[in-house]
Amino acid sequence: MINIPSTFRISFRALKVNKMRSSLTMLGIIIGVGAVIAMLAIGTGASKRIAEQISSMGSNLLIILPGATTAGGVRMSAGTQTTLTMTDGEAIQKECLAVQDVAPVLNGVAQVIYGHQNWSTGVVGTTPSMLIIRDWPLAAGRPFTEQEIKSATKVCLLGQTVVDNLFGDMDPIGQFIRIKNLPFTVIGVLAQKGQSAQGQDQDDTIYVPVTTAQKKLFGTSFPGMVRIIMVKAKSTEDLAPAEEQITGLLRQRHHIGQKQENDFTVRNLTQIMQAAEQSTKVMTLLLGAIASVSLLVGGIGIMNIMLVSVTERTREIGIRMAIGAKIWDIRLQFIIEALTLSIIGGVAGIIVGISGSKIISILTGWSTIISPLSIFLAFGFSGAVGIFFGFYPAYKASLLDPIEALRYE
Amino acid sequence: MPIIEAQEITKVYRLGDIDVKALRGVSLTIKKGEFVAVMGPSGSGKSTFMNILGCLDKPTDGKYLLEDIDISNLVRDELAGIRNKKIGFVFQGFNLLPRTSAIENVELPMLYDGIPAKERRGKAVEALKNVGLEGMENHHPNQLSGGQQQRVAIARALVNNAPIILADEPTGNLDTKTSAEIMEMFVKLNTESNITIILVTHENDIAAYSRRIIKFLDGLVISDEKTGRS
Numbered sequence: 001m002i003n004i005p006s007t008f009r010i011s012f013r014a015l016k017v018n019k020m021r022s023s024l025t026m027l028g029i030i031i032g033v034g035a036v037i038a039m040l041a042i043g044t045g046a047s048k049r050i051a052e053q054i055s056s057m058g059s060n061l062l063i064i065l066p067g068a069t070t071a072g073g074v075r076m077s078a079g080t081q082t083t084l085t086m087t088d089g090e091a092i093q094k095e096c097l098a099v100q101d102v103a104p105v106l107n108g109v110a111q112v113i114y115g116h117q118n119w120s121t122g123v124v125g126t127t128p129s130m131l132i133i134r135d136w137p138l139a140a141g142r143p144f145t146e147q148e149i150k151s152a153t154k155v156c157l158l159g160q161t162v163v164d165n166l167f168g169d170m171d172p173i174g175q176f177i178r179i180k181n182l183p184f185t186v187i188g189v190l191a192q193k194g195q196s197a198q199g200q201d202q203d204d205t206i207y208v209p210v211t212t213a214q215k216k217l218f219g220t221s222f223p224g225m226v227r228i229i230m231v232k233a234k235s236t237e238d239l240a241p242a243e244e245q246i247t248g249l250l251r252q253r254h255h256i257g258q259k260q261e262n263d264f265t266v267r268n269l270t271q272i273m274q275a276a277e278q279s280t281k282v283m284t285l286l287l288g289a290i291a292s293v294s295l296l297v298g299g300i301g302i303m304n305i306m307l308v309s310v311t312e313r314t315r316e317i318g319i320r321m322a323i324g325a326k327i328w329d330i331r332l333q334f335i336i337e338a339l340t341l342s343i344i345g346g347v348a349g350i351i352v353g354i355s356g357s358k359i360i361s362i363l364t365g366w367s368t369i370i371s372p373l374s375i376f377l378a379f380g381f382s383g384a385v386g387i388f389f390g391f392y393p394a395y396k397a398s399l400l401d402p403i404e405a406l407r408y409e
Numbered sequence: 410m411p412i413i414e415a416q417e418i419t420k421v422y423r424l425g426d427i428d429v430k431a432l433r434g435v436s437l438t439i440k441k442g443e444f445v446a447v448m449g450p451s452g453s454g455k456s457t458f459m460n461i462l463g464c465l466d467k468p469t470d471g472k473y474l475l476e477d478i479d480i481s482n483l484v485r486d487e488l489a490g491i492r493n494k495k496i497g498f499v500f501q502g503f504n505l506l507p508r509t510s511a512i513e514n515v516e517l518p519m520l521y522d523g524i525p526a527k528e529r530r531g532k533a534v535e536a537l538k539n540v541g542l543e544g545m546e547n548h549h550p551n552q553l554s555g556g557q558q559q560r561v562a563i564a565r566a567l568v569n570n571a572p573i574i575l576a577d578e579p580t581g582n583l584d585t586k587t588s589a590e591i592m593e594m595f596v597k598l599n600t601e602s603n604i605t606i607i608l609v610t611h612e613n614d615i616a617a618y619s620r621r622i623i624k625f626l627d628g629l630v631i632s633d634e635k636t637g638r639s
Contacts, residue, residue, distance in 0.1 A: 005526070006520045006526070013508075013509070017508050315504070316506055316507070318504075319504045319505075319506060320506075320517070320521075321489065322463070322465060322492060322498050322504075323492065323493065323498070323517050323518045323521060323565070324489050324490065324492050324493020324494070324518055324521040324522065324569075325489060325521050326485075326486040326489045326490070326521070327485060327486055327489075329521055402465050403460050403465050403466055406465075406500070406504065
């Protein structure tokens with residue numbers, strides 16, 4: 001009969017006797033587990049951040065820019081740069097089946113003034129659809145109405161950064177601010193959105209009706225002109241069809257011949273971001289895999305020490321066998337020793353991994369996320385390493401010939 | 410009633426291409442309560458025979474019955490069980506676990522017998538008391554004299570109530586006075602507790618404590634006589 005608690009006691013004592021050796025062996029596992037947790041935390045943090053940026057940008061997003069950016073061939077004159085109009089946007093909304101919402105954008109930079117505060121910021125002329133496309137709710141107030149768009153009313157929505165800079169703690173709604181010296185009524189405040197994928201402050205912006213921007217702020221000789229058109233596809237699957245439908249429609253509307261280059265570009269930002277997310281995931285996996293190698297090396301360290309320990313204690317094993325230890329008594333003794341090393345190492349490694357990733361995120365500013373799964377994984381793996389690499393030395397010990405073992409000096 | 414019955418036991422070792430016959434057919438019977446000394450020069454086969462008696466090794470041929478159990482047919486773990494319950498070993502080099510207190514050394518056989526910790530402790534204290542080591546429970550082997558270490562080993566051999574003690578030159582590492590003390594202890598165990606004692610020795614004055622002397626030479630028993638003490 002195998003006496004588990006006593007076998008544990010025997011194993012613990014053996015480890016305590018060789019404190020230095022036990023702790024060095026554990027160090028291998030500590031580093032391994034710590035590395036796995038820290039690496040996965042960095043990777044998961046990066047993925048999470050990209051995923052957040054994707055959702056902050058708005059999902060299933062297409063951006064139509066004027067002027068072909070593709071290289072090769074002779075470009076048309078510079079005038080072709082201003083090729084997109086309000087009616088293009090309306091046509092896309094009407095005719096492209098894969099499209100859910102369209103928002104034209106005409107933007108520029110302007111000085112804004114409230115009282116004795118002033119601030120330079122990006123002013124975006126657009127329609128209420130923009131808020132849907134970018135999944136951007138209002139923190140307060142109301143969006144533009146159709147009537148305000150039609151009549152080019154001087155109303156505006158402020159980003160949080162603008163509110164902070166012009167109003168401080170005051171409630172801006174109903175106040176007048178001056179954009180390019182024209183008075184605008186603040187009718188709403190956009191919810192805080194944070195940084196974009198490019199590191200821009202997305203909250204440093206003012207939304208005005210697109211018509212107001214065209215007629216009063218950034219007026220050009222080309223009436224109804226917009227700088228870009230933002231499009232939200234009905235679903236992720238609809239992104240590619242939407243891109244196709246838009247390209248077809250705009251080529252037709254702009255009278256572009258078969259061999260001519262497009263005078264616009266449709267960019268699928270979601271796709272680009274998803275590719276980035278995918279590559280971070282691969283990176284996470286890679287980091288995890290590299291860290292796992294160090295865990296494996298730690299495991300081999302355990303096996304190494306256990307083999308030395310078995311040889312060193314050959315005589316002890318012989319005595320135990322003579323006195324009546326059975327095969328599994330001996331095996332369990334050494335397996336528990338290996339397991340103890342790897343589990344204590346694993347727990348210490350979890351602590352090292354967690355504090356390590358906290359330190360990394362403080363030092364580098366990267367966001368790190370420690371998932372319970374990675375802790376569970378690293379811990380389970382270290383336990384498995386202990387059993388796996390402990391078994392062979394234990395097996396070897398259990399098969400010693402008691403007579404030979406007793407004679408061993 | 411025979412406690413040990415050996416019938417035509419042979420043991421052959423293979424050393425490279427040569428077969429070495431360590432035992433060439435040994436038959437003998439030992440009754441319960443006997444005190445036997447086994448003698449013989451090195452290479453005579455006495456150690457091989459003792460290993461077989463101690464269930465540490467199996468005969469190549471022949472039959473070994475221990476309390477009517479045929480040892481030849483048992484597997485490794487069954488042999489371990491027999492050693493645990495029936496045989497107490499006392500070695501020349503004491504063979505106590507280093508860095509382990511006297512009491513824990515004595516508890517060891519009970520540990521492998523699955524006896525609960527509390528009962529183990531009580532029996533071990535008792536066994537140490539019986540060999541005159543009261544109060545030394547927590548001493549480690551390196552804090553004990555040779556004689557004391559051998560007493561711990563005897564306590565360990567007795568603690569599972571083994572009917573047989575196999576002692577392989579138990580006084581080989583001890584001075585004359587301590588040897589005498591240890592041998593007196595064996596005599597006492599033999600006469601008072603009726604424990605069968607089988608002792609390997611080179612020395613005639615140690616063998617003189619026994620009641621029967623079996624001499625080995627070249628793998629055979631060459632003499633088997635009662636001593637003056639019988």
